Amino acid sequence: MKNFNGEILFLDRADINTDEIIPARYLTEITKEALKPYLLEDLKFDGFDPAKDIAGKQVIITQSNFGCGSSREHAPWALEVNGINLVIGESFARIFRQNMFNCGMMAVALSKEEIDRLFAEFSGSPATLETDFANNRFTIKGNNREADIGFSISGFDRALVEAGGWVDYADVNY
Amino acid sequence: MGKTVAEKIFDAHFVDNPCEDIFVIRLDAVFCHEITTPVAINDLVSRGKDRVFDPAKIKAVIDHVTPAKDSKTALQGKIVRDWARRNNIKDFFDVGRNGVCHAIFPEKGFVRPGYTIIMGDSHTCTHGAFGAFAAGVGTTDLEVGILKGVCAFQYPQTLKINITGKLPPGVFAKDVILSVIGRLGVNGATNKVIEFAGPVIENMSMEARMTLCNMAIEAGGTCGICYPDQTTVDYLWPFISGEYASKEAALAAFEAFCPDPDAVYADEMTLDVSDLSPQVTYGYKPDTVRPVSEMEGTPVDQVYIGSCTNGRLEDLRVAAAVLKGNRIRDSLRGIVSPATPDIFTKALDEGIIKIFMDAGFCVTNPTCGACLGMSNGVLAEGEVCASTTNRNFFGRMGKGGMVHLMSPATAAATALAGHITNSTLYSA
Ligand code: SF4
Numbered sequence: 001m002k003n004f005n006g007e008i009l010f011l012d013r014a015d016i017n018t019d020e021i022i023p024a025r026y027l028t029e030i031t032k033e034a035l036k037p038y039l040l041e042d043l044k045f046d047g048f049d050p051a052k053d054i055a056g057k058q059v060i061i062t063q064s065n066f067g068c069g070s071s072r073e074h075a076p077w078a079l080e081v082n083g084i085n086l087v088i089g090e091s092f093a094r095i096f097r098q099n100m101f102n103c104g105m106m107a108v109a110l111s112k113e114e115i116d117r118l119f120a121e122f123s124g125s126p127a128t129l130e131t132d133f134a135n136n137r138f139t140i141k142g143n144n145r146e147a148d149i150g151f152s153i154s155g156f157d158r159a160l161v162e163a164g165g166w167v168d169y170a171d172v173n174y
Numbered sequence: 175m176g177k178t179v180a181e182k183i184f185d186a187h188f189v190d191n192p193c194e195d196i197f198v199i200r201l202d203a204v205f206c207h208e209i210t211t212p213v214a215i216n217d218l219v220s221r222g223k224d225r226v227f228d229p230a231k232i233k234a235v236i237d238h239v240t241p242a243k244d245s246k247t248a249l250q251g252k253i254v255r256d257w258a259r260r261n262n263i264k265d266f267f268d269v270g271r272n273g274v275c276h277a278i279f280p281e282k283g284f285v286r287p288g289y290t291i292i293m294g295d296s297h298t299c300t301h302g303a304f305g306a307f308a309a310g311v312g313t314t315d316l317e318v319g320i321l322k323g324v325c326a327f328q329y330p331q332t333l334k335i336n337i338t339g340k341l342p343p344g345v346f347a348k349d350v351i352l353s354v355i356g357r358l359g360v361n362g363a364t365n366k367v368i369e370f371a372g373p374v375i376e377n378m379s380m381e382a383r384m385t386l387c388n389m390a391i392e393a394g395g396t397c398g399i400c401y402p403d404q405t406t407v408d409y410l411w412p413f414i415s416g417e418y419a420s421k422e423a424a425l426a427a428f429e430a431f432c433p434d435p436d437a438v439y440a441d442e443m444t445l446d447v448s449d450l451s452p453q454v455t456y457g458y459k460p461d462t463v464r465p466v467s468e469m470e471g472t473p474v475d476q477v478y479i480g481s482c483t484n485g486r487l488e489d490l491r492v493a494a495a496v497l498k499g500n501r502i503r504d505s506l507r508g509i510v511s512p513a514t515p516d517i518f519t520k521a522l523d524e525g526i527i528k529i530f531m532d533a534g535f536c537v538t539n540p541t542c543g544a545c546l547g548m549s550n551g552v553l554a555e556g557e558v559c560a561s562t563t564n565r566n567f568f569g570r571m572g573k574g575g576m577v578h579l580m581s582p583a584t585a586a587a588t589a590l591a592g593h594i595t596n597s598t599l600y601s602a
Pocket of ligand 1 (some may be wrong): 483563
């Protein structure tokens, strides 16, 4: 199973699309590793600088409809090669969400209230997240606080994470 | 309880229900292009599983960058080409015979009502125009599709959109879908299949239905679906005449994939288009839509007519009708990419290509190129493009570039005026 713990990158915008996660001009690469320097290169909003803010982060917390747009699995791959295997948001585009679990990674939706609370309490200063996969819990620490939040994923998503992705799962089952 | 189109198709393709509402379904076709397939091929090779579930059900094309523009894109093409040969995939469309995937595959008769189709491309929803369930997927789903002929989806929820009234002259399927996306928002149909119904759809050509379904994903939709009817049968007849005794028999078979009258929908909406005017996007999301008249005068640097949304013959005909006998402004450049070789040939025969060239357009080979800012018309930083494509994300057609989505008629009129404007086909 992949690592779902680490420092949090807060991306305070809705509808972050796959062109922003990894621009089309890098789709000519045929290895995942080659995508590493370009993660979120075209994401522009106040308070985010891809050149400074990505390094060392292992978890993303964001708003709604993350990963909309193209079907490119280059988006999860660009996250993966940067050590980010977990994105938490209010909601996700279907293909992106499926791509994450297909790669054995996680895209976990929380309620708007919970997302708002995490932004209010933890963004703006260093924060870390720990995942208790067996018990469906996240523990977030930072800003002299601690939050313990439950999450739910489907049994199928759980199986994909445990199998290491859909290819391995399908190979055994179909 | 009655069923929607997607529910009928899922039930007819059931393989497994591994848990809750997740269904694994059997695939009738797996489409491939050179951007998202090579990593799947390489992974299959490295796993020692370089095989395909059924070579006749796999269709492949090089379309995003073609001919190759550099060594990297040449390698992507080569990986797909070599793989198609090794695995005996007959329907592989190489340079010269290739066109934009969602234009060339329907044109070759690869889509049928009731089919299940996946492709590593978000605009795979286009093929729902034939009454198929066609969904864009990532490379891992594609890889499993290639190897096993199955894919997993949530059991579909359907949003039914009734399009009523009568389209005014000069207002097209593109304006309808832009208006729908403006209402739904980029997230409005996430995890849902959209059924497009009503008299306006019934009167649309297959080309127009493809334009409509093409952009279902821009509202987050898994697939856009139109009901199979006489128009569908007429379009497909050259490919199915050996399979059915008559067109009536084909229609009867296809109508099995129309929804039951008591089908249950997650949501329904109605849009009367009788007063709809031509639409255009103004922001960096496809739901930032307003009437062209409100954007009148916006200067542009490039006009692009092409793509899987609006690069078909009907689109080129409309643009040519606007352009005929006129020249585009010197302040901008016009680029047109007929979406397939067949469209290109017919446009030549009809004199359409000459009209474009006389107007001062650059005519490219069939390719996606400019649509995703990879080749054949990439924007420079700060430039603005009036485009018949489907995505206006920041930098989509070139880093730092702005894209306004519109119909071919509006794009052609914009090329002549030098700024965004309504076409003469439309009179308010
Ligand atoms: S024309 Fe554009 S949207 Fe359509 S498949 Fe090609 S790149 Fe994608």
